[in-house]
Amino acid sequence: MKHGYSGDQLQVFKKANIFYIRKIYKNKARAQISIFKQSSFTRITSGNYQMTAVPILGYLNIDDKIGIEMPYISGEAGSDLMLSGYIDVPKSLKELLGMYLSSILDKSDIKTMDAKPGLKKIEHIKSTTPLVWHKYLDKGKEFFIKEINKKDVPYPSGVCHGDLTLSNILYKNGCFYLIDFIPSTYESVLSDIVKLEQDLTFGWSSRNCAREVACDLALFSRSATPEVINLIKSHNRMAFDAIEILNWLRIIPYIIDEKTEKFVTKTLDQIFSSK
Ligand SMILES: Nc1ncnc2c1ncn2[C@@H]1O[C@H](COP(=O)(O)OP(=O)(O)OP(=O)(O)O)[C@@H](O)[C@H]1O
Ligand SMILES: [Mg+2]
Numbered sequence: 001m002k003h004g005y006s007g008d009q010l011q012v013f014k015k016a017n018i019f020y021i022r023k024i025y026k027n028k029a030r031a032q033i034s035i036f037k038q039s040s041f042t043r044i045t046s047g048n049y050q051m052t053a054v055p056i057l058g059y060l061n062i063d064d065k066i067g068i069e070m071p072y073i074s075g076e077a078g079s080d081l082m083l084s085g086y087i088d089v090p091k092s093l094k095e096l097l098g099m100y101l102s103s104i105l106d107k108s109d110i111k112t113m114d115a116k117p118g119l120k121k122i123e124h125i126k127s128t129t130p131l132v133w134h135k136y137l138d139k140g141k142e143f144f145i146k147e148i149n150k151k152d153v154p155y156p157s158g159v160c161h162g163d164l165t166l167s168n169i170l171y172k173n174g175c176f177y178l179i180d181f182i183p184s185t186y187e188s189v190l191s192d193i194v195k196l197e198q199d200l201t202f203g204w205s206s207r208n209c210a211r212e213v214a215c216d217l218a219l220f221s222r223s224a225t226p227e228v229i230n231l232i233k234s235h236n237r238m239a240f241d242a243i244e245i246l247n248w249l250r251i252i253p254y255i256i257d258e259k260t261e262k263f264v265t266k267t268l269d270q271i272f273s274s275k
Helices: 028-040 080-084 090-107 115-128 131-149 191-199 211-224 228-237 239-253 258-275
Strands: 008-017 019-023 045-046 049-053 058-062 066-070 109-110 154-157 167-173 175-178
Touching: 008 154, 028 049, 028 066, 045 090, 049 090, 080 211, 090 154, 090 167, 090 175, 090 191, 090 211, 090 228, 115 131, 115 239, 131 239, 131 258, 154 191, 191 211, 191 228, 191 239, 191 258
Parallel strands: 049 175
Antiparallel strands: 008 019, 019 066, 045 049, 058 066, 109 154, 167 175
16 A cells, blocks of 8 residues: 555555556545546547546545545656657657647636635645745745736636646556546646646656766656647746746645755745746
């Protein structure tokens, strides 16, 4: 059994010699949204490659908790995928991610961004983290108050994956399987772009990799980044900045090692200096 950062429980089990995964969610209301997103994902195809959600094979109700059963995908994810050496994979991933982001953008409605959920989230993080982090949390609050609360900031609102990092994309035999769908503070294509950039621009999944492979990682990231990202960002600059700030502040409570602490500090400094 494994507990992820989220506190959800993951178990591998075997039936008739085939491996499966059981995921039991910590929070029922959040689970319902996650399961809805995973079950309603529309498969995307480009040439011989596909992107799909891992299919849900069964639903569980255990006491007050809910869960799902799905196939065990013995594929590669995160930095393993980046270093796998497949030639076509980053190119296909770029194509499929571009198609995915465009499709959720098409299904979005333009709404005015509400600063309250972001401010509430930051306050919550502040109440649970050591003082050293408060200067960043205060800067984040200031951004939300000045740029979002006092202005009418439009953003594309619509269902997104919620945690679209490379570690939640499993690759096997020409198919990219998405796992770990979650509710997002701001349901928007912008939230998925922020998460993708967390890996492809800032190198989150590969932060613990050896220096010798930095070149391969950079090449993968450049080759896998869809062009549509820049277009969507440039049309929604202020909302994107707010969601990006919130994303990095949200990582703070999960920092348990020094390397990650340095990585997050450097990224937050970089982000705030560019706003
Ligand atoms: N269907 C699957 N097939 C193979 N591996 C899986 C599958 N689902 C989950 N995993 C593995 O379990 C890990 C954790 O699963 P998941 O991301 O859904 O949970 P989580 O609680 O959000 O964990 P984390 O916080 O680490 O992301 C994944 O990164 C992946 O390695
Ligand atoms: Mg995950």
